[in-house]
Amino acid sequence: MKAKYHHGDLANSLVSATVSLLQTRGLAQLSLREVAREAGVSHAAPAHHFGDKAGLLTAVAIEGYGVLAEALRASQTLGCRSPEQRLLDAGFAYIQFALSHTAHFEVMFHPALTHSESPEYVTASLAAKAVLETCIRNFLRQQSPLEQIPERQIQATVIALWSQVHGFANLWLAGNLGDVTDTVRRDMVILDVLASVIPRPHQPT
Amino acid sequence: MKAKYHHGDLANSLVSATVSLLQTRGLAQLSLREVAREAGVSHAAPAHHFGDKAGLLTAVAIEGYGVLAEALRASQTLGCRSPEQRLLDAGFAYIQFALSHTAHFEVMFHPALTHSESPEYVTASLAAKAVLETCIRNFLRQQSPLEQIPERQIQATVIALWSQVHGFANLWLAGNLGDVTDTVRRDMVILDVLASVIPRPHQPT
DNA sequence: AGCCAAACTAGACACTGTCAAGATAAATCA
DNA sequence: TGATTTATCTTGACAGTGTCTAGTTTGGCT
Numbered sequence: 001m002k003a004k005y006h007h008g009d010l011a012n013s014l015v016s017a018t019v020s021l022l023q024t025r026g027l028a029q030l031s032l033r034e035v036a037r038e039a040g041v042s043h044a045a046p047a048h049h050f051g052d053k054a055g056l057l058t059a060v061a062i063e064g065y066g067v068l069a070e071a072l073r074a075s076q077t078l079g080c081r082s083p084e085q086r087l088l089d090a091g092f093a094y095i096q097f098a099l100s101h102t103a104h105f106e107v108m109f110h111p112a113l114t115h116s117e118s119p120e121y122v123t124a125s126l127a128a129k130a131v132l133e134t135c136i137r138n139f140l141r142q143q144s145p146l147e148q149i150p151e152r153q154i155q156a157t158v159i160a161l162w163s164q165v166h167g168f169a170n171l172w173l174a175g176n177l178g179d180v181t182d183t184v185r186r187d188m189v190i191l192d193v194l195a196s197v198i199p200r201p202h203q204p205t
Numbered sequence: 206m207k208a209k210y211h212h213g214d215l216a217n218s219l220v221s222a223t224v225s226l227l228q229t230r231g232l233a234q235l236s237l238r239e240v241a242r243e244a245g246v247s248h249a250a251p252a253h254h255f256g257d258k259a260g261l262l263t264a265v266a267i268e269g270y271g272v273l274a275e276a277l278r279a280s281q282t283l284g285c286r287s288p289e290q291r292l293l294d295a296g297f298a299y300i301q302f303a304l305s306h307t308a309h310f311e312v313m314f315h316p317a318l319t320h321s322e323s324p325e326y327v328t329a330s331l332a333a334k335a336v337l338e339t340c341i342r343n344f345l346r347q348q349s350p351l352e353q354i355p356e357r358q359i360q361a362t363v364i365a366l367w368s369q370v371h372g373f374a375n376l377w378l379a380g381n382l383g384d385v386t387d388t389v390r391r392d393m394v395i396l397d398v399l400a401s402v403i404p405r406p407h408q409p410t
Numbered sequence: 411a412g413c414c415a416a417a418c419t420a421g422a423c424a425c426t427g428t429c430a431a432g433a434t435a436a437a438t439c440a
Numbered sequence: 441t442g443a444t445t446t447a448t449c450t451t452g453a454c455a456g457t458g459t460c461t462a463g464t465t466t467g468g469c470t
Contacts, residue, residue, distance in 0.1 A: 033457065163370075254448090
């Protein structure tokens with residue numbers, strides 16, 4: 001833990017400090033220099049490890065994609081549940097991630113803040129998206145096992161459900177969902193909302 | 206149009222300049238001083254009219270709420286359509302607003318950027334939300350005119366559909382919906398997605 | 411021991427938001 | 441009309457920011 005010239009694990013410390021500051025002060029007030037101060041290093045140290053501010057936020061986003069993917073996977077592992085319940089659990093996990101990892105979530109979905117074309121970013125992003133898509137594909141497969149669903153419709157469903165939970169999280173974080181603050185009612189609202197949009201088995205064109 | 210000491214309509218000009226700069230350079234690069242430069246006034250002129258940067262963005266957000274509300278209203282005025290089509294049109298209008306007024310949309314749903322507790326902001330925000338809610342209520346009313354739908358379920362549907370279009374717009378703007386760039390396929394994707402989540406007449410609890 | 415590359419610091423520069431104080435023009439009123 | 445008041449805008453300053461360059465320290469290697 002002694003931080004002299006060679007911190008040992010400064011890169012990770014800087015990412016942690018960034019997340020911490022994002023949660024407390026918010027994105028607008030975040031500064032590289034304050035991150036450096038929080039980590040106890042000089043003001044230009046972050047630039048050495050991450051190039052620039054966008055590079056640091058890129059690391060935050062990549063970490064976020066990993067956490068999200070893991071959360072989605074974990075939501076599907078426990079057995080003995082109906083396909084609908086599994087899908088609800090995935091959506092619930094997505095929203096819970098967004099609400100409990102506000103800093104990561106915000107950075108992940110604002111590509112202008114990051115180097116969103118860097119290989120590591122693209123890889124992490126696609127990996128998380130793949131897990132999400134798998135959840136929905138599994139649901140559709142188990143829901144209508146006999147008939148083949150056209151790929152186009154699968155894609156539309158993926159986008160629709162993703163939009164659903166993503167929009168809910170965004171509206172919630174932006175304070176647009178009223179003053180449902182206490183946890184109990186919050187969970188009920190989320191489940192109500194999610195349950196109301198499980199797609200029908202046969203969708204009319 | 207001559208801008209000497211008294212510009213005449215500087216406040217509006219500053220808002221326009223802000224929107225223009227937001228579209229070209231993006232939120233991260235926006236600076237009060239550049240806005241002032243764009244409007245041809247001194248660097249501290251914006252502060253006089255809007256107090257601070259958040260004040261200027263507040264004006265942008267309020268303008269955005271007005272445009273959104275008007276777009277939603279306009280989507281419902283033309284007659285002779287099924288309730289489903291009307292609902293689709295409302296959702297489509299919401300998404301079209303988000304994609305064509307990126308600057309406004311981004312500012313509107315990031316309360317940390319604005320004085321989101323100011324009376325004008327709250328009024329404009331609630332007004333737009335009320336129009337949106339009316340669209341959905343009208344749909345539900347026409348869809349099942351006989352039975353009374355519990356208020357709780359109506360609220361859940363409002364949140365669900367709002368989340369739907371809001372999340373779609375966000376994911377789209379963040380570049381997470383693949384490379385569906387040309388307009389034709391874009392419209393089809395949007396309609397596919399929207400059509401796939403029109404709520405069922407009778408939702409199981 | 412000697413050297414090298416990586417890790418970090420120190421200083422500087424242009425730029426930012428905001429504040430105080432001053433200058434100017436328009437509106438008001440005698 | 442002419443004086444004064446008021447809103448509008450400018451000027452200058454300050455602390456803080458991101459990033460660049462050059463320098464300093466350190467650990468690992470042969």
